[in-house]
Amino acid sequence: MRPTPTSAWTYFSTAARYALLEHSRNRLALVLVLFYLPLWISLGHVVITSAEVRFLLRATDETITAPGNNLSNISGALNAVTLIVGFMMFSVTFTAGRFDHRLAMAGYPRPQLIAGKLVALLLAAVLTSAYATAVVCLYWHPRQPWLLGLALVTGALTYGGFGVMLGATLRGELAGMLLIIMTSIIDTGLQSPIANPVADNDFIRYLPSYGAMQAAVTAGFRDSFPFPYLLLGPLWFLGAVVVAGIAFHRHTRDRRPAFFG
Amino acid sequence: MSDARLVLEVHDVHKAYGRHRVLRGVDMELRAGRLAGVVGENGSGKSTLLRILAGRLRPDRGVVKGPGRIGYCPQETVLNPAFTVEQHLELFRVAYGLPGLDRAHELLETLHFADYRRHRIGALSGGTQQKLNLVLALMHDPPLLLLDEPYQGFDWEAYQRFWELAGQLREAGRSCLVVTHIAYDTSRFDDLWRLDAGRLVDDARRDG
Numbered sequence: 279m280r281p282t283p284t285s286a287w288t289y290f291s292t293a294a295r296y297a298l299l300e301h302s303r304n305r306l307a308l309v310l311v312l313f314y315l316p317l318w319i320s321l322g323h324v325v326i327t328s329a330e331v332r333f334l335l336r337a338t339d340e341t342i343t344a345p346g347n348n349l350s351n352i353s354g355a356l357n358a359v360t361l362i363v364g365f366m367m368f369s370v371t372f373t374a375g376r377f378d379h380r381l382a383m384a385g386y387p388r389p390q391l392i393a394g395k396l397v398a399l400l401l402a403a404v405l406t407s408a409y410a411t412a413v414v415c416l417y418w419h420p421r422q423p424w425l426l427g428l429a430l431v432t433g434a435l436t437y438g439g440f441g442v443m444l445g446a447t448l449r450g451e452l453a454g455m456l457l458i459i460m461t462s463i464i465d466t467g468l469q470s471p472i473a474n475p476v477a478d479n480d481f482i483r484y485l486p487s488y489g490a491m492q493a494a495v496t497a498g499f500r501d502s503f504p505f506p507y508l509l510l511g512p513l514w515f516l517g518a519v520v521v522a523g524i525a526f527h528r529h530t531r532d533r534r535p536a537f538f539g
Numbered sequence: 540m541s542d543a544r545l546v547l548e549v550h551d552v553h554k555a556y557g558r559h560r561v562l563r564g565v566d567m568e569l570r571a572g573r574l575a576g577v578v579g580e581n582g583s584g585k586s587t588l589l590r591i592l593a594g595r596l597r598p599d600r601g602v603v604k605g606p607g608r609i610g611y612c613p614q615e616t617v618l619n620p621a622f623t624v625e626q627h628l629e630l631f632r633v634a635y636g637l638p639g640l641d642r643a644h645e646l647l648e649t650l651h652f653a654d655y656r657r658h659r660i661g662a663l664s665g666g667t668q669q670k671l672n673l674v675l676a677l678m679h680d681p682p683l684l685l686l687d688e689p690y691q692g693f694d695w696e697a698y699q700r701f702w703e704l705a706g707q708l709r710e711a712g713r714s715c716l717v718v719t720h721i722a723y724d725t726s727r728f729d730d731l732w733r734l735d736a737g738r739l740v741d742d743a744r745r746d747g
Contacts, residue, residue: 284636292633296622303621377619380675383595383611386634534594534603 289387293394300370301398307366311406315358316413322354323347323417326472333471336483337492337504344499348418349471352426352494355410356433356487357466363403364437364458371395371445371522372454375529382530392523399442403434425497432511433490437462439518440486446522446529461486471495486514543571545604546683546714547592552601554587561587562598563737569730571682572712574705578722578742579734585718586614588734589687592716606683612676614687614718616668618660624671625656628678635679643678649704650674650697665692673701677708684708684715702727 301307324347331346382388407430411423420426440461444454465485467473482488489510496504547569554562561584569575579585590596592603593611618627628643647653650670655663663671669692677684690701705715705727717728725731731742 284633288633292630296626296630299626300619300621374619374621376617380613380617381630381634384631384634384675384679385636386630532594533591533597534605 286387286390289390290393293386293391294397295394297370297395297398298401300374301366301402304366304369307362307369310362310365311409315355315362315406315410318354318358319351319410319413319417322350326350331471333495335492335495335500337496337507338500338502342495342499344471344495345418346472348498349495351414351417352420352498353466353470353472353491355414355426356430356490356494357462359403359406359410359430359434360437360466360487360490361459361462363399363406363434364441364462365455366402367399367438367441368445368454368458369441371442372448372451375445378526379530382526383532388523388526388530392519392526395442396519399438400435403431403438407431407434420498421501422497422503425503426494428508429490429493429497432493432508433487436486436490436511436514436518439515439522443518443522443525446525466491487511543573543712545569546571546573546606547716548602548604549592550602552588552591552603553599554584554591554596555599560737562591565601565734565737565739567732567739569683569714569716571714572709573714573729574709574727575714575716575730575732576725576728577716577718577732577734577739578725579718579720581720583734584737585720585734586687589685589716589718593685606681608679608681608683610676610679610681610684610686612673612684612686612689614691616665616672618668618671618675620660623657623659624652624663627660627671627675628656631675631678637679640678642680643674646674646677646704649707650700666694666697669693670697677704680713682713684713686715686717688719689717690719 326347328345328347330343331349332341332343333349335342378391382391407427410430411427414420414426415423437458440458444457448454465487469482469485469488469491489507493504493507496502545568547567549565549567552562552565565588577585577588587596591598592605593609628640632640644653647656652667652670655667660668673689676686690698693701708715732739733742
């Protein structure tokens, strides 16, 4: 049977469809989204005191004061979406790694295969963030719910990118999960308004979810639109995906031309 | 030896992992329509050789000449647990750029697992997974097939069907190179080599 020309769109749409199918089979991730996410946000609201907490909001260049439980809702939501999307992407990239190599070696164009997976990641980030925003809105009214959702998406993209990068480069599943969780603990822990209310150390701005946290807090308590801060998450995402792409390319290189006589 | 055209030429292929020299000058020629076997003990370098021929691994030196399209069936099953058998076929149909799945379905019938088309991988036995592993390497009907322990986990009936299929491929002018550690049933091969101390030794039984 001779190969027939296949359009770039067919390659892309098939890859995206199958990537979504893969995510839909990840029951643990779905359970985490459905139950862990609202549990984390709800506990944060109920358990943490509503006393005013100060937070250095660099996005608007001011120190704001806000109820502690509302602020912790925002950091909790960000923590939950980043961990879940990071886990989803790591899990799917790690499990299907060798299968994807085989597909690429069979002739599946790598750019469309990767683009399909990234579309699935974007959709997972958007849905998870929308759900988290809706849960936050059950307890109080952020000033800009849409912006809160968008900020969470940028954080989710960052950790989704980390998940893809670690899934494509690490050999141990446990190592990948631990790295995602430990990065998240350092990242959100140092920025947490409860653990570190003023957070005025310059180092904070180099944390992966810094842009997302600043944008999310702005969404909660101010009316401005911190555009540059929304770009930081996608930048981290881009860096991580480039590393993953290089690893994928190295693993799926056809070595024959190099030594064919 | 027949006059059929050469499909695969291997000359002086070497490969070492650190100080462990696995292949020490492998030479081989394979013609169209031949069923060839490479036997050898565990760890003798059979899979390394096949991975080099399939372009998965780069040799330290040597030359390999072969067709652009090949079918490579790795020793371990490389499948995706999230998908059904049919979904695997569809994804590889797109990868190979095939217009339809007629050939793949024919292979499912030949290997006797067409009833499992809607089953997910986790619900399949090891032998059935291996059948799918094999079908994914054959469904685009390439001129050269590189099969690493292709009947691993097969029951007797599946094993017989594999040889039936290998016979059909040979009739159709395809070349098959099978790597196996099982040294019985070697009379089924047209060409047989033994991988010994990093070199291929033409198996004497064929000439007897």
